[in-house]
Amino acid sequence: MNARKGNLLYGQSGGPTSVINATAYGVITAALAREEIGLVYAMRHGIEGAIKGDLIPMNAVPKEKLELLKQTPGSAFGSCRHKMKDFTQDDSEYRKLLQVLKDHDIRYFFYNGGNDSMDTCRKIGEYLKHVGYECRLIGLPKTVDNDLVHTDHCPGFGSAAKYIANTIREISVDLDAYPTGKVTIVEVMGRDAGWMTASAALAEDGHGPDLVYLPEVPFFAEVFLADVKRIYQTRKRCLVAVSEGIRDADGALFDSGDTQMDAFGHTQLGGVSTRLADLVQRRTGLSSRGIELNLPQRCGVHFQSRTDVEEAVACGVAGVRFAVEGQTGVMVCMERLPGSEYHIGYVANPVENIANGVREIPRAMINIEGNGMTQAFLDYAKPLIQGEPQFLLENGFIRFYE
Amino acid sequence: MNARKGNLLYGQSGGPTSVINATAYGVITAALAREEIGLVYAMRHGIEGAIKGDLIPMNAVPKEKLELLKQTPGSAFGSCRHKMKDFTQDDSEYRKLLQVLKDHDIRYFFYNGGNDSMDTCRKIGEYLKHVGYECRLIGLPKTVDNDLVHTDHCPGFGSAAKYIANTIREISVDLDAYPTGKVTIVEVMGRDAGWMTASAALAEDGHGPDLVYLPEVPFFAEVFLADVKRIYQTRKRCLVAVSEGIRDADGALFDSGDTQMDAFGHTQLGGVSTRLADLVQRRTGLSSRGIELNLPQRCGVHFQSRTDVEEAVACGVAGVRFAVEGQTGVMVCMERLPGSEYHIGYVANPVENIANGVREIPRAMINIEGNGMTQAFLDYAKPLIQGEPQFLLENGFIRFYE
Numbered sequence: 049m050n051a052r053k054g055n056l057l058y059g060q061s062g063g064p065t066s067v068i069n070a071t072a073y074g075v076i077t078a079a080l081a082r083e084e085i086g087l088v089y090a091m092r093h094g095i096e097g098a099i100k101g102d103l104i105p106m107n108a109v110p111k112e113k114l115e116l117l118k119q120t121p122g123s124a125f126g127s128c129r130h131k132m133k134d135f136t137q138d139d140s141e142y143r144k145l146l147q148v149l150k151d152h153d154i155r156y157f158f159y160n161g162g163n164d165s166m167d168t169c170r171k172i173g174e175y176l177k178h179v180g181y182e183c184r185l186i187g188l189p190k191t192v193d194n195d196l197v198h199t200d201h202c203p204g205f206g207s208a209a210k211y212i213a214n215t216i217r218e219i220s221v222d223l224d225a226y227p228t229g230k231v232t233i234v235e236v237m238g239r240d241a242g243w244m245t246a247s248a249a250l251a252e253d254g255h256g257p258d259l260v261y262l263p264e265v266p267f268f269a270e271v272f273l274a275d276v277k278r279i280y281q282t283r284k285r286c287l288v289a290v291s292e293g294i295r296d297a298d299g300a301l302f303d304s305g306d307t308q309m310d311a312f313g314h315t316q317l318g319g320v321s322t323r324l325a326d327l328v329q330r331r332t333g334l335s336s337r338g339i340e341l342n343l344p345q346r347c348g349v350h351f352q353s354r355t356d357v358e359e360a361v362a363c364g365v366a367g368v369r370f371a372v373e374g375q376t377g378v379m380v381c382m383e384r385l386p387g388s389e390y391h392i393g394y395v396a397n398p399v400e401n402i403a404n405g406v407r408e409i410p411r412a413m414i415n416i417e418g419n420g421m422t423q424a425f426l427d428y429a430k431p432l433i434q435g436e437p438q439f440l441l442e443n444g445f446i447r448f449y450e
Numbered sequence: 451m452n453a454r455k456g457n458l459l460y461g462q463s464g465g466p467t468s469v470i471n472a473t474a475y476g477v478i479t480a481a482l483a484r485e486e487i488g489l490v491y492a493m494r495h496g497i498e499g500a501i502k503g504d505l506i507p508m509n510a511v512p513k514e515k516l517e518l519l520k521q522t523p524g525s526a527f528g529s530c531r532h533k534m535k536d537f538t539q540d541d542s543e544y545r546k547l548l549q550v551l552k553d554h555d556i557r558y559f560f561y562n563g564g565n566d567s568m569d570t571c572r573k574i575g576e577y578l579k580h581v582g583y584e585c586r587l588i589g590l591p592k593t594v595d596n597d598l599v600h601t602d603h604c605p606g607f608g609s610a611a612k613y614i615a616n617t618i619r620e621i622s623v624d625l626d627a628y629p630t631g632k633v634t635i636v637e638v639m640g641r642d643a644g645w646m647t648a649s650a651a652l653a654e655d656g657h658g659p660d661l662v663y664l665p666e667v668p669f670f671a672e673v674f675l676a677d678v679k680r681i682y683q684t685r686k687r688c689l690v691a692v693s694e695g696i697r698d699a700d701g702a703l704f705d706s707g708d709t710q711m712d713a714f715g716h717t718q719l720g721g722v723s724t725r726l727a728d729l730v731q732r733r734t735g736l737s738s739r740g741i742e743l744n745l746p747q748r749c750g751v752h753f754q755s756r757t758d759v760e761e762a763v764a765c766g767v768a769g770v771r772f773a774v775e776g777q778t779g780v781m782v783c784m785e786r787l788p789g790s791e792y793h794i795g796y797v798a799n800p801v802e803n804i805a806n807g808v809r810e811i812p813r814a815m816i817n818i819e820g821n822g823m824t825q826a827f828l829d830y831a832k833p834l835i836q837g838e839p840q841f842l843l844e845n846g847f848i849r850f851y852e
Contacts, residue, residue: 064627093629122623129628210846215746221524221850222749225466226531227495232745251847322721342741343634344617347624350752353846433846444612444755444835445653448623 053084054155054183056368059091059098060123060190061130061161061168065204066211066349067360068190069124069449071160073117074364075188076106084372085156093126095159095168099141101148116449118357119439121347124449132168135175142175149176149183156184156371162191162202166379167403173377186367187379187399190360192346194243197405198397199381203363204346206356206432209247211348212236212289213433215341217251220287229285231276231328231336235321237345238263238291240406244345246413247429248289249421257420258286263293264408265418267302272324273331275419280334292320349446354435359392366394390431455486456557456585458770461493461500462525462592463532463563463570467606468613468751469762470592471526471851473562475519476766477590478508486774487558495528497561497570501543503550518851520759521841523749526851529563534570537577544577551578551585558586558773564593564604568781569805575779588769589781589801592762594748596645599807600799601783605765606748608758608834611649613750614638614691615835617743619653622689631687633678633730633738637723639747640665640693642808646747648815649831650691651823659822660688665695666810667820669704674726675733677821682736694722751848756837761794768796792833 056079060068072090079085089103097103104125117124135142149157159169166187173185189196194205216234223229234257236245242262249256258279261267279286294302302320321338328336363380370378378396385391413425440447458481462470474492481487491505499505506527519526537544551559561571568589575587591598596607618636625631636659638647644664651658660681663669681688696704704722723740730738765782772780780798787793815827842849 060627064624096629120623121620123627126629127627214752214847215750217847217850218523218749218751219745221522222466222745225462225525225529227498227528253852255850319724322724339744340742343621343624344746347620348617349620350616430845435846436843441838443832444837445616445619448619448657450655 051084052086054153055087055089056085056156056158057089057091057098057103057149057152057154058158059094059160060125060127061094061159061165062127062190063192063346064122064127065190065192065346066121066207066352067203067356068160069117069120070357070360071188071190071203071364072124073114074361075158075368076114078365078368079156080107082368082372085368087152089152089154090125094128094130095132095145096128096130097126098148099144101151103148103152113449116440116447118361119349119352119437119446120449121349131164132171135171135178139175142172145172146176146179146181149181154183156186158186158188158367160188160190162193163196163402163404163406166399169379170377170399170403173399184371184374184376185399186371186376187402188363188367189379189381192244193238193241195241195406195408196402197407198402200384200392201382201432203356203360205243206353206359207351208244208345209250209429210353210433211345211351212244212247212341213250214351216248216257216287216289217255219339220251220255223285223287227284231280231286231288231325231334233288233290233321233324233328233336233338235290235292235338235340237341239293241408242291242293243409245289245291246409246421246425250426250429250433257289258283259288259419260421261288261290261294261419262409262414263291263295264411265414266297267294268296269327273328276328276334277332288324290320290324294320352437353433354437355432357437362394370396453486454488456555457489457491458487458558458560459491459493459500459505459551459554459556460560461496461562462527462529463496463561463567464529464592465594465748466524466529467592467594467748468523468609468754469605469758470562471519471522472759472762473590473592473605473766474526475516476763477560477770478516480767480770481558482509484770484774487770489554491554491556492527496530496532497534497547498530498532499528500550501546503553505550505554515851518842518849520763521751521754521839521848522851523751533566534573537573537580541577544574547574548578548581548583551583556585558588560588560590560769562590562592564595565598565804565806565808568801572779572801572805575801586773586776586778587801588773588778589804590765590769591781591783594646595640595643597643597808597810598804599809600803602786602794603784603834605758605762607645608755608761609753610646610747611652611831612755612835613747613753614646614649614743615652616753618650618659618689618691619657621741622653622657625687625689629686633682633688633690633727633736635690635692635723635726635730635738635740637692637694637740637742639743641695643810644693644695645811647691647693648811648823648827652828652831652835659691660685661690661821662823663690663692663696663821664811664816665693665697666813667816668699669696670698671729675730678730678736679734690726692722692726696722754839755835756839757834759839764796772798
């Protein structure tokens with residue numbers, strides 16, 4: 049029998065995905081089964097709620113209800129985009145948080161998010177070490193953008209990729225209904241890395257995009273227009289997947305005149321597809337249309353990849369194991385095991401190695417022209433979209449945790 | 451044993467839906483089983499292909515391949531948006547078509563589309579009667595817009611409604627991730643009638659739209675802004691479903707400055723959500739976002755309603771029965787049978803009664819304020835989105851007919 053060490057607090061941060069709650073499911077069910085862990089709490093709206101002491105007790109939630117977490121998009125416990133100051137400059141929030149941790153005897157602190165969230169994790173870890181409060185901090189990966197370093201991929205990406213590839217394929221079939229299809233420019237999320245845009249190429253058998261433009265490759269409007277004209281001449285249609293984050297050779301975002309900043313200083317993007325469609329129409333005379341896939345990319349739970357759901361759960365379970373074994377200040381990472389079959393191992397890497405890093409698409413996964421993906425990308429991404437979950441439905445709707 | 455009368459030609463026209471090919475499946479399989487009907491052809495790109503003699507023979511297509519029609523979006527045989535002139539003014543296309551019908555001994559002519567297609571059907575029927583060529587003309591309903599008159603609803607609408615309601619619900623959950631959500635304005639297709647926009651309201655349990663604006667109710671920007679502010683004050687979010695076809699009290703489309711016309715003289719819409727989000731941001735200071743659901747509404751086959759698929763097939767089968775029984779110049783219509791359970795009967799109505807009519811949402815299905823739906827609408831629409839098909843998948847993708 050292992051001695052009880054204390055209670056666990058789990059929080060969600062940043063933009064939701066369609067499987068972040070599957071990771072919550074993994075953490076909560078694994079923690080409830082551990083003798084070392086007493087009570088399990090979730091933060092309401094991430095660190096914002098934790099600082100205010102707004103914790104949701106999880107021990108009494110029925111098992112059947114917890115199961116619904118796996119098929120619920122969004123952030124079941126609420127998320128936030130809160131940037132904590134450095135505690136050496138201003139420790140007021142840290143002191144409030146410490147009091148909440150003490151009040152609830154929290155000895156396991158789990159934070160589920162992207163690189164900004166891992167930075168929050170790192171800061172809290174440093175503060176708790178500084179004041180000598182013993183607590184194990186575990187970061188859990190989550191991002192549709194797939195841009196965290198030191199992990200093969202990120203939970204959330206597989207389902208987003210599946211949504212994007214399937215939707216592109218359906219749009220392609222729709223275009224082909226007419227003898228000549230419009231030049232159709234589909235804008236995909238992804239601020240600094242093109243993983244989501246690239247996943248459009250997973251729609252093969254002639255229903256993929258004719259052209260793909262990524263933030264990793266400098267974008268030249270004249271080359272783009274020539275590409276479109278060339279494709280249209282042979283196919284009498286042109287389907288383009290373009291990242292919201294395309295930039296010129298100097299790294300400036302495409303037509304960045306009307307952009308805004310968010311709390312982390314990231315530029316808020318959007319509207320690229322409409323502007324490109326307008327450019328094509330003006331310069332080539334070809335009838336054009338912009339489609340922004342927008343929010344459904346990250347909340348389209350119907351397109352969950354079963355592989356993604358299972359891995360998201362496994363990340364949560366691995367995090368609990370690492371914490372109980374004594375690790376702290378680490379994020380759960382996925383490692384692709386060698387061999388011809390797809391297998392993933394779960395390892396721990398220090399959060400400071402992950403915070404604020406960005407993993408771009410390797411050049412070898414992009415074709416020489418810089419307007420499409422290579423087989424290396426398809427080999428990498430295909431396993432991530434495999435399998436469909438069995439959903440619990442009610443009256444034509446997937447049941448959500450609430 | 452019934453005497454063979456001749457061959458059958460089936461065509462698709464207008465914008466695709468996610469179940470138009472299910473109707474094709476119904477026609478083709480029912481026709482192949484009939485002794486009265488010999489060969490079965492499909493027009494490539496609708497009447498455009500028929501005039502050129504571009505016919506696809508269907509008799510040799512394997513049964514397993516035909517089954518895939520039920521889960522294929524777009525127009526499997528190609529569609530068109532071709533407006534035929536009146537034959538009294540110019541009969542050149544009609545004469546070409548007549549020759550193709552004679553060459554292939556076509557005695558059953560099936561045309562699958564919306565009200566423009568029924569008008570094409572009517573014109574061809576009048577011409578063939580005029581020249582004394584015996585051929586039975588059957589119209590088959592198809593439109594995501596659900597705006598055909600003399601039918602309870604249209605195949606294609608149930609699946610589009612299911613896509614819209616599920617997507618709105620997922621967006622709602624995504625908004626609720628943060629303590630305060632953006633004012634989010636979701637733009638839905640629907641040129642003259644608000645059925646598709648209204649179907650957003652099917653997402654109940656707190657995840658529906660807070661406000662719904664339809665072409666049926668005059669749109670006043672000031673009332674809209676007051677509605678948004680009121681909702682935001684209590685809910686700290688505001689989710690709006692708005693039709694691309696909203697218009698002012700004089701019937702002018704909202705901000706119609708940058709609109710274009712299609713071949714039928716219909717205005718090409720879009721961009722309303724972005725313009726409204728901009729208006730909200732400027733006038734209220736609330737952070738706002740526009741989302742245009744765009745093409746996936748009509749091609750999102752993953753959201754097929756099984757009810758819709760089954761009815762789409764049944765329309766095709768009923769059409770073949772009506773034709774063999776001697777009817778001509780009629781469209782297959784759906785009639786909701788009396789009783790507490792949902793049952794549909796299939797009847798025939800003259801195409802001239804349907805061509806160019808538009809069925810708007812009855813006022814009793816819209817709330818008094820004109821910004822939401824009543825129980826009467828929910829009772830009408832709910833049965834149409836029920837059930838999920840069992841899809842044949844391959845590597846994470848639904849298999850398509852091709």
